[in-house]
Amino acid sequence: MRIGTADSAVLLDLLDRRLVCALQVDGRAEPGRLAEVLGVSVRTVTRRLARLRETGVLKVVLMDRVADEAVGALLLRVRVLRGRVETIADALAARPDIPFVDIMLGGEEVSAVALTDRGGRDRLLHRQLPGTAAVVETTVHSVLHLFADAGQWRGGWLTEQEAAALAPAPPSTPPPLPDELDQRLLARLADDARLSAAALAAETGAPESTVRRRLHRLAAGGLLRTHATVDPRLLGMPVDANLWLEVPPGRLAEAGRVLAADPRVHGVVACSGPANLMAAVFCVDYEELYRFTTELLGPLGVHRVETAIVGRAVKRAGARLVEPGAARTGGRPPREGRSGTA
Template sequence: MMETMDTEQELDLLDRQLVQALRLDGRASFSRLATVLGVTDQTVIRRYRRLRGGGLLRVIGLPEAHRVGLHETRLRIQCALGAAVPIADALARRADSAWVKIYSSGTEVGCLIRSHSRDERDALLLQKLPRTQHVTAITSHDLLHGYSRNPGRRWGAEVLDEGQVRALERPQATDGDRVRLDDADRAMLALLARDGRAGYPDLARAAGRSESTVRRRLDHLRESGVLYFDVEIMPVHFGCETEASLSATVAPSDLAEVGHALAGHPEVAWAAATTGTSNLAATVLCRDNKALYAYVTERLGALKAVRQLEVVPVLRAVKRAGLLTDGTRLFDPPAGG
């Protein structure tokens, strides 16, 4: 049985080192991780199992949406008083929702939908949500471009020295053409979305292919930038108790520069260009409201191309990284009803 962990327990230095190491290479072997961290294999395995079993850490393998034909749409849904929680829960149960959050007003739900086709997206926007009781308004924006960032440089996680980082980091793959996935690919990706460290025997069984074939395919998808690995961890255990959603308006000529600058900030967990008047969206994680104020006024304030900014605190994150504890899978068809 896996060890469990008190959700109020703070991560120690080795825990933090392991988190950063896994962000740099989510599928690095335990022996390689142990060598880089200067501990034994069994120590790394124990730490990983304790964090994973306690629900504090999860390595996930996710595709670059535009490379596999997924349409990403950011929704802001206004709800009647008292309706946000059930509406957020219903959205979180959908296989096509990547994340779902309730904002601080308690009457607004934000979510990111990844649809297999525009018809699937339109069915949600034009049929399902408008007919949902207590939904009073919907704002929808398509994601145009996601801004990449160094996975090992993130809020509170920079605890490895440069030599350790170099030993683990992988070259950044350049963007490429759309890749057509077959059923075996989808089965493999569905498993990796739940457990990015799933073994090759499990991946082979899911895909109905040999282990060698699955290994080659996974390596190809990863090296070509179609598949990436990240670590989902509760921000509070890195001392980040304040989460906020940002919507900014930037001149089109400055959008790429500002987006890449934002993605380079340790406080930013996610950043993307979107359609709409507010054409840049981001998620920010800070220690507290004072730190959020400092981030907005100092680091964001230094980006003179930002013309307008909306900062909306997150009251509750209902779903993160496309996953729920019931095993919802990104590549399952959207839930009906």
């Protein structure tokens, strides 16, 4: 397996891609289960997983209960002075209430998603961003409805049967109210969702049997939903675009459902503003993005499309991504904190 920079056209091989896609289905799947479904040895799975994670190419994190928090979330488009985009993107990515940050192609705009309370929203929009000299303009859209989120996207390298075999059981109980131990477990899994019960027991000081019961209860309540974070360019999809769409109100729900069902879409929401629908799309090349626009969007009666190309993904689902070149050396992104320009 060769791993290089995303710009070097060095891609993960077929087994690596299938392994990443398996973890998209269930990020906590045991190596034995992964090996059985993928048709390889447990040793191979263990070795590949270790290499992917140690290089920082793959990170499996807990996915927030986005469906509960999405409505009212903010979609930010921040225009920045040339040469300051990295500073603003890093400052936004350092905030725990901002799980998604992208630098758009051209280097003058940062796109972000903010899940924050009213106080945090007002501080960010009315004081922090306007008070930053590098910020030229901020456009804010509120999410009105969630059709699909990043946790539902699949890279497409598994068969339907393989994906079904790996799919975890749906939540069977209402979400539990986490106590102190649950919160400690969730906090550790938020950064590394593949930690075993034994590792969690060692870190928390709780008996392993207790940790296993707690994990089972949290999973049954839908609190262990995972997200396998990987640069889509390493899966053969180098074009990452945000499409801002104007759709007739009478066709908005239909358009959202159609887009959510398309395997190239990794997020779609109805939102406020002139563009009432936003879809995030991964494509193999620009020609495929063109076909997506003409063949899928055309029949939906879309009045207008603004296509914004992502130059670099900085943070996805709460996880900082390895910067170009860092994977080759085993480098890791900086730890997140609350400080920063924004």
